[in-house]
Every structure is written in C-alpha cells, then in structure tokens.
Amino acid sequence: MTQGEKKQGRSFGYARVSSTGQNLDRQLAELRKYVPEENIVTDKMSGKDLERPGYQALKGSLGLRRGDTLYIKSLDRLSRSKADIKAELEWFQKQGIRLMVLDLPTTMIEVPEGQEWIIDMVTNILVEVLASIAEQERQTIRRRQREGIDAAKKRGKKFGRPRKEVKDWDNVYYQWSQKKITAQKAASILKISRTQFYKLVQEEQEEGSDSKR
Template identity: 25%
Template sequence: MDQSSADSRGLDVTPLRCTVYARTSGHEAVDQSYTSIDAQLDTGLAYIASQAGIGWQPTGTTYSDANVSGSVLERPGLQGLMATIKAGQVDVVVVHKLDRISRSVTDFSQMMAFFDQHGVALVSVTQHLNSGDSLGRLAINTLMSFAEFERDVAGERTRDKIIATRRKGLWIGSVPPLGYVLQGQRLAIKEDEARLVRRIFERFVSLHSVGLLAQELTEQGVTTKTWVTRTGKVRGGKPIDKVYIYKLLNNRMLIGEIQYEGSWHPGAHEPIINHAVWEQAQGLLSEHRRPRKARLVAENDFLLRGLVFGEDGRAYSPWTSSPRGNRVYKYYVPQKDIALGGGASGLPRLQAFTLEQMVADHVYAQLKNPADILARLPEWMTSHPEYDAEQFTAVLTTHADLWPTLFPAAQSQIVLRVVGKVTVHSDAITVRLIVEGFVELIREYLRGEVKPNTVRDMMNRADAGKPRKPRR
C-alpha cells in the first residue's frame, strides 16, 4: 500500500519524531560555502520528508560534528543528540552512512544498546538500513565490522608510511625542531634559529648550568620556536625554561640523525651542532644527571602535596635532593624556580619537615581553641536542631588533649581533612582551614566510627595481649 492510499483511507499513523546527525573527519574540508555537513543534513531531512506518509516528522533540530574522528564518542554534537534521546524527545535518528555514528564496532555496539534502551531507531539513508527490524540489525553489525577493519588497515598503512619515510632520513610530522624549516619532506637549516641553537650549546658548555642558562636567555628575551597553524593562529614564542633546554640539549636531530622504530639513524638533513660540541654537552649532562637509585622517600611522604602555593598564585612542587649517603632532603620549591632557576619567583624554598610541622602545630592550636572554630560555622549549621555547641567543644577538646600522643599518621590524617590551602609569602605563611573538615571529624567521633589512634592505645593493646604467668 502506497502513502497516498493510506492517506485517502484515513488510516491512523503514529507520529515519529525524527532528527539527523552528520559528521566529517579531521581531514575533510569545512571552509567551503556548502560543506559535507550541509549535504548530509539536507539528505537526511529530505529522507524524513519522504516518509511523512508513515508519520515521520522532523524535530526541527539537527546535530553535527565537524573535523572529529569517528573513533571517539566524546563529540559535542553526538553528546547533544544523546542528551535529547535521554530526554525522550526523539524516536528516529537518520544518518547519511552508519560510520557517521562510529567506526568502532565496540563503540557502535554501545550506541545501539543506548538507542534500544530508549526505544530509538537508527536509519541509514544511503545504505537503506533500519535498526527497527532484525534483518536491518544483522546488516548493520556486518557493515560495522567491515568499517572497523577498514579503519585498522588504514592505520597500519599510515604507520608503515611514517616508518618508510623516516628510513629514508626524511621528516614526517608536525612542526620541525628549533633550527630547521620544512622544505617538502626534507629539513633545511633556518640560519637565525640555528645560530640560537649553537649559542645555547656553547653557553651551556661555558656555564655548566642549565638553570643559569635559562635565566640568561629569559633576561635576553629569547623565546621558543614560533609557527603558524593552518588556521592562521600563531603558536610558540614562549620564554625558554629549563625543561625546553634539556629537551634541546638531548635532541639528536641537531647532529643529523632521525628516530624511527625506537632508535636513532642517520637522516637526510644537515647537522647544526658538530660532534665535538655535542659530546661536551652530553658529558656535562651526564655529570649532572642524578643516579637512578631506589627511592628512599615514598610518594605520600609529602604531606602537603598539592596544597602549597606562593603568594603569586603559582604552586609549590615537592622536591627531593639526590641521595647523600643514606639521607635525602625534602623541600617544597616554587614551580617558577624549577622552570627558570633558583630565585626566579622571589619566594623561599621550604624544608618539608619544617613546613609540615608548622601547619600541624597550627591545626593543634585550633583544636585547643574550639571557640574560634565554632565561630566560623555557617548559620544554617548552628541553627540546625542537632547542633550542640557544648558537645562540639568537648569533642574538639578531646582531640586536642590526645594530639601529643597520636601517631604521626593519625595527626597527618587530621591535617589533610582540615587544611585547604597553604600560602607562602616572602616572610610568612598563611593556612586556610576547612571548617567542614572539623565538623566531619566531630560527627565521626560521635557516631563511634573513628577513635583517635594513640600510642597509649597501642600500649594498652600490647599489655592486654601479653600472656600472664599462672599464679602459684
């Protein structure tokens, strides 16, 4: 029965709300007046209009993702479509081809399960497939298996091409390293950048210090390599820091080599650094390189990791000295000093033990002064029927009394719960406390979930476990 006869007889049809999804891959152009996205959307809307006789109705909203790979599901347009489906506003999703949804069988299976869960059908215009019937589902799964196979084969071809190109000593990649410019697939020396590279190597050999070199280059206004993207945006041009210098000093491309299959081989480009200067630089780097010894300090030994900041807003990083005998020294160091050299931030580096002890003492002082903590409680909390100031004060006082006998681990747990941020100034530190942390501590104590673990507790348990001598 055709659509006209169905309409003439007045048969009831169930209206189906339909929308269109379109996608293009990263290599497809989108800067034209009529793009592939437009073509896919128009085709889908035309198909929906052709099915009006069986109740198909466009929702008025379409979804699309431009320059996004089909191997990922984290796409704005697709996520918007899924949100609409969850809201129960769509019955049919129309696509130009199935691979517009996904090129991965696993991801496509997840999407089909999502569609089934919400009672939504997937329709492919050019492949004449509808997930609403069993035969259509079988054909869809078969086609998706071939689509994933095609994607895997294309990936293997791309990897083989990269390896074959680099075996010939040619460049394949994005931006060439500092000192070179791309001419076809060959790297050519860019003289102004090459002079900077040679100067960096020569100054490092002379100064024997990456930190001093970074400070010198920063004072001279020297920046990293700049380039322009395909969209016309300027990238790079940032101050040179120690990390950038280390990478440059270890880049064997500067002596005419190129890397592939995990090792370095002779390249087709001219070297910028001669081997004598290179060997000098590598010898100095080897002298300054820390020996790889077993770590004597655990990662969690830095109690305030991620909580310490300078007054300039930049974070402090945990730093461990090289082993000296059986000892290591721990510090909190401004990140700016790490990047640009000691003293660049104008803030002090702090011994970890000293800083952590100062913060712990501050928490202890707050526990001994419960009134100060209770005064900072929000009004909604103090007006709660279960709030009891005397009871809260008693619990905090109990913790203060037990503090000197607590194990260091127990003290650390309390510190982590109530300390929100430590700010380092040039001549002082400030500690921001989390009042809610004290409240949770009180609640757990009152519920009997957590009791302070003290040295006295351990001794009592030890005494209780000792076998007693029989009485004569």
C-alpha cells in the first residue's frame, strides 16, 4: 500500500469484549484518538471464532476497501485463536488494508513512500510467529485430548456417534472447509448443535493429521 493510498483511504476501528456485561469504554477511548466515532464498529461476543456481526460487516462489501486502515487495541480483539488471527492478517495484507494494533508499536509506524515493504515485513513476521504459536497450541490440545480420551476409555466410557454416521457429513464438511457455508449453517443442515459440529470437525482434522504422519 502506498502512502497516497493510505491518505485517500478511510480509517476504521474495531472493539470487542466477550459478553454484554463487559465494558468497551477503554478500547473506545483509545480508538477515538485515531478514528472518527462513526467509523468504530463493536461486538460484544466471544472471540472463539470470527462469526460476529460487527466484524463480518467490516469485512463485507460495505466495509473495508483497499487503501483503508483498521485500528484495534490488541490482536486478541480479532480472535482468541492464533490460527484465526494469522488468517486474518494474511487477508488484510492480500486486500491491501493496513492493520494498526495500538498495543504493537511496530504496526503503527509510518514509512516514507517507496518503503512500504517495511510494513509487509512486519506483518509477515507476525504471521510466522502466530503460525508457530498456533501449531504448538494445536499439538498441546491434541495431546491433552488424547490423554483424556484414553483415560476415559480405561474407565469404560463410550463416546458419541462417529461423524461418518452423521448423514451427509462429507459433503457438508467439504462446503464448510471451503468457506462456502458457516459453521452455524453446517450444523443446521446436519441437525446437530454448533458445539457438536466443531467436535466432529476436530475428529476429522485429527484423523487427517494422523494419516499424514
């Protein structure tokens, strides 16, 4: 993104807390230093996934465009998932949208025209670090889940129905993995809860990982 593009682009802010009982005031006060009040979008929802109305509106056809800048207080306002944050950083970079993270001064730097590669370098470093952390977290979670399952089986516990017994699983899972439908839509088609859907997705992905080892 060139400096000219940045000056012509618009500035947006995004703030999120995990529940309706939490307060956005501190984040909003910081964002107002950089963004007009009317351009700040908020959500009061968990960061466990990206299916949040405010955030999805920002990424929609009436939201962010190439040359725009998005300000957030910290990276975990995008998501609690390192893998999701990594994917979002890559999306912003591909779309030509500058992400400014107030808690990460290196993302806030202004660079002379012709040196925009510095911004890309900072983003690429963040992506690599997040990818590494996300993979470590996935491995830790899989190990703990496997240990828990093995311990439960020893106690004689039987687990829920396998995903292959869920009608049309392969087709729905493929559509979801290609981002053609949301998790909520997939769960609705399969007539299961979204929590059950994510559990089956985890089984599918763990089986895929094991088969590649």
